Every structure is written in C-alpha cells, then in structure tokens.
Amino acid sequence: MNPLSIYRLRLQRKRLLWRAFLKRRQLRPVTNRMDRLRDQPILLFSTMRNERIRLPYFLDYYRRLGIDHFLVVDNASDDGTHEYLAQQPDVSLWSAEAGYKQSRFGMDWIMHLLRRHGAGRWCLTVDVDEFLVYPYCETRPLRALTDWLDSSGTRTFSAMLLDMYPKGAMHEQPYREGQSPFEIAQYFDSGNYTISRNWHYHNLWIQGGPRARLFFASQPRQAPAMNKIPLVKWHRSYAYISSTHMLLPRGLNLTYEQDGGEKPSGCLLHAKFLDTFAAKAEEEMKRGQHYADSHEYRAYRDGLARERDLWCTWSEKYINWRQLEILGLMSKGNWA
Template structure:
C-alpha cells in the first residue's frame, strides 16, 4: 500500500516534470544571459505580468541579498516590464502570450527553467510581490544561508507568506517606482495562523493572517494557503506541486520538526495590499487566469474599501521581531 502510494507520487512528479518540458516552446527567449551563470550561483526564478513599477525595488532587494542571476518569464505585459527586464545585465528573460492558468499558474514555465538551468543550484522561486526575510538577513547574505543549509544537510528553506497591509485603505497606500513597499504597508497579523499537516504530501498547510480574518472569516476553508518553500537546492526531477506551496519528492516538504524542536525558517513579506492592487484585481477578474476562478481577487475587490488594520496589528520592524513572535525561527543557526 505504502509502496503503491510512493509509486503514484513518483508518477505524479514525472508527469509534472514532463508537463513543464512540454511547455518549453511556449517561452520565447527575449534576452538569455544564462552563460553568465557560475557553478555555485544562486538563481531567482519568477513569472510576472505588468509589474514594471515594482521591478526596480524587487531586483535591487534580491541583488543585495546575493542573488546572482534572475530567470524571469514575462507573461503578456504591456507596461514596459519586458523592455525593462531585457536591459538588466543579470536577467535572462523569456516571454509568452500563452495562458497563465493552463501553465499551472506559471509553475510549468518556472519548472522548465529550473529543470534547464537550476540543477545543482540554490533556486529561489518567488512572485514579484514577495520579499524573503530569513534569520540574520541584514548581516548575512543568501550565500551564507545556503552554505549553512547545505552543511546541515537541508535541501530547502520554508518561508511562509506574511501579508503586509497599510493602516488606512489600500487606495491610500500609494506605491511609487523604486520605493520600499513596506514603507507604505508595514502592518501584519502576528498570531492567528492555523496549521494542519497534509498527510499525503507531508507538508504543513498554513492559513490565517489578515486575509482569513477580514475576507474569509465565513469560509475559512477557502482562505489562501500561506505555507511556501521558495528556496530549494534544485535537482532535475524536482517539481513544485501548487505554486511554491509544496514539492515533490515529498521529502522536500519536511522542513519542520515534529519532535518539538525548531528548524530554520524565514518569511516572505507580501507586498500585495497597496494601491496597485485595485487595478490589478479589476484586471485579473476580467482575465480569470487565477486560482479557483480568481476567488481571491473577488475578495480583494470587495475588501479594497475596508481597512485591514486593527488595534492588534503588529508594525514590522525586522526579522528578529518575527523570530520573537514565533513566525520564523533561527533553528540552530547562531
């Protein structure tokens, strides 16, 4: 029985890998600089659409952390995203007009890039509105982290999504190009996360935070999953199952300790709730290219007017604060 289950998952994984392989022709190379990639380079892989305004800060943030090369799929942008990315010396860019939804919300495309270029590299797969923080991130580079993970025999780092929001309405949180989005939106919910274990894939399923509190209080089963495993020492044959929430082979999902100890973890600060969301929500509702008929965007559209902030909201300071609050952990990294 166990064997059958293992074999079924193996087939599933193979299918995902082949699926990604099959979609490779959807990607038109725009500017491929992958020859620059050094043997130990840390890669960032992302899919995006119309994110021009976010890009300068996004690229700077991850360059400062120590990302060596960006592998980006641009999906039908018309706001200059493609042109801007093509100019960047450390970005390899592909473009596609194909459906985001039918490419498993971009996972097939990023899966292909990881297959082709990621083997043996630490690969960070994030969205353009996700900003990784990890223990000691202001003094230690991503390389320090990945070296340490590798020494400890860890193959992946979990980093749950932490939704950041402004105090007033989203409309009032104006975001300008090149700015730190967490100047405008620096509040978060610190202690209302619900975790359960997914026996099939052995990952933790985390829901909660501000979205469950304000948008999904009546239907928590539909609240978005917040668990992510964005940083992985990639090998050919690995596959993300849904977004970066979980992986196959499922051993990669065992990034938590179930004997009471703490393993190392980070957080993905989520810069979604800014004035840029309103327009995005309208557009995405038209496109129906998102998960569960864009249910999330429907909720955003409705909640754009309401304040997310409450008196128990926590103001973001730094990673140490998140560590003390118990949202992430240093594990035995000291």
C-alpha cells in the same frame, strides 16, 4: 503509506515534469545572459505580468541579498516590464504569450527553467511582490544561508508568506517606483495562523493572516495557503506541486521539526496590498486567469467594496527579522 500510493506520487511527479517539458515551447527566449555566471550561483526564478513599477525595488532587494542571476518569464506584459527586464545585465528573460492559468499559474514554465538551469544550484522561486526575510538577513548574505544549509545536508528552506498591509485604505498612499513597499504596507498579523498537517504530501498547511480574518471568515477552508518553500537546492527530478507551496518528492516538504525543536525558517513579506492592488484585482477578474476562478480576487473586491481597512488595533508594525523570530513566525533554528 502503502506502496501503491507512493507509486502514485511518483507518477504525479513524472506527469508534472512531462507537462513542464511539453510547455517549454511556449517560452520564447529574449535575452540569455547566463554565460558568465560564477561558480555555484544563486538563482532567482519568477513569472510576472505588468509589474514595471515594482521591478526596480524588487531587483535591487534581491541583488543586495546576493542573488547572482534572475530568470524571468514575462507573461504578455504591455507596460514596459518586458523592455525594462531586457536591459538588465543580470536578468535572463523569456516571454510567454500563452495562458497563465493553463500553465499552472506559471509553474510549468518555471519548472522547465528550474530543470534546465537550476539543477545542482540553490534556486529561489518568488513572485514579484514577495520579499524573502531569513535569520540574520541584515548581516549575512543569502550565500551564508545556502552554505550553511549545504553543510547541514538540508535541501529546502521554508519561508511562510506574511501579508503586509497599510494602515488606512490602500489607495491613500500611492506606491512610487523604487520605494520600499514596506514603507507603506508596514503592518502584519502576528498570531492568527492555523496549521494542519497534510498527510499526503507531508507538508504543513498554513492559513490565516488578514485575508482569512476579513475575506474568508465565513469560509475558512478557502483561505489562501501561506506555507511556502521558495528556496531549494534543485535537482532535475524535483517538481513543485502547487505554486511553491509544496514539492515532490514529498520528503522535501519536511521543513519542520516534529520532535519539538525548531528548524531554521524565514518569511516572505507579501507586498500585495498596495494602491496597485485594486487595478490588479480588476484586471485579474476580467482575465479570469487566477487560482480557483479568481474567487480570491472576487472575495477581495467584495471585501474592499465595503471600504474595509485591513488594519486593526492588534496589527503589528514590522521592524525586522528578529521581531518575526520573537513572535514565532520564523526561527533561527540552530543557526547561530
């Protein structure tokens, strides 16, 4: 790669950082409870809107993994999300009324918080419907992983998005507050992911899963990206380019081995396809605040209108991380 394009990447990164810095004014602090954090805390960053029903399980799940503190941006919720979060002892809350789309789908706000509070710490950036699974997650807390990554000099940990879906139509099994969404959305596609290398940003571009199979079969290029790098030992000069799919400087995106071996990686179980989805899709369509003019949601609505069930005979029922590792969706690498 020539020096000019390397310099362009640098400019792009600087632009993203400036953008986040300027957008900081849209954030209004609500609660800040970061004064009594332990040494080297593991932080979770998230933007959300109207996710009250999902919150108890979400917070509980990540507390059990060993997240020390949650930094949440609430984007104009009106269903009690705001009030609920403000009461939590380990949540620091900001609220932002401005447009979700105009802030790069919340990434500008998150990046400002990352730079402000995440530098030098392990930071997990996830949506409220994404649940991290990593090797040995049943027996080892997240800190065991971050300690190990530290000792091996690794700064990023990739976790592919894995769409989970129920058997039968989505509205058949309503989601109750506090329940694990994977009691309902138990299934996933185990082996239909296409991978290509993005030579510009050095990341892998992964697409596939039930969404590509059903909603994007005729326009596969438009299928959503599944590659994610949610866990990063943050530095103030880092920037997420598009959601948490890739980072700058691009060396951070080399979470894969090119010489034939496997690096450790995890999965983000994606609990999007619950009974709450239809309402969400409708709302997002109206707001038009989602990625690529919400065409993703449009595709789902059309797909769902035909009463399509995401489940097929080859759907795999989720058991645990070892199953995902055997199927080749994630890897233990040399972490034993």
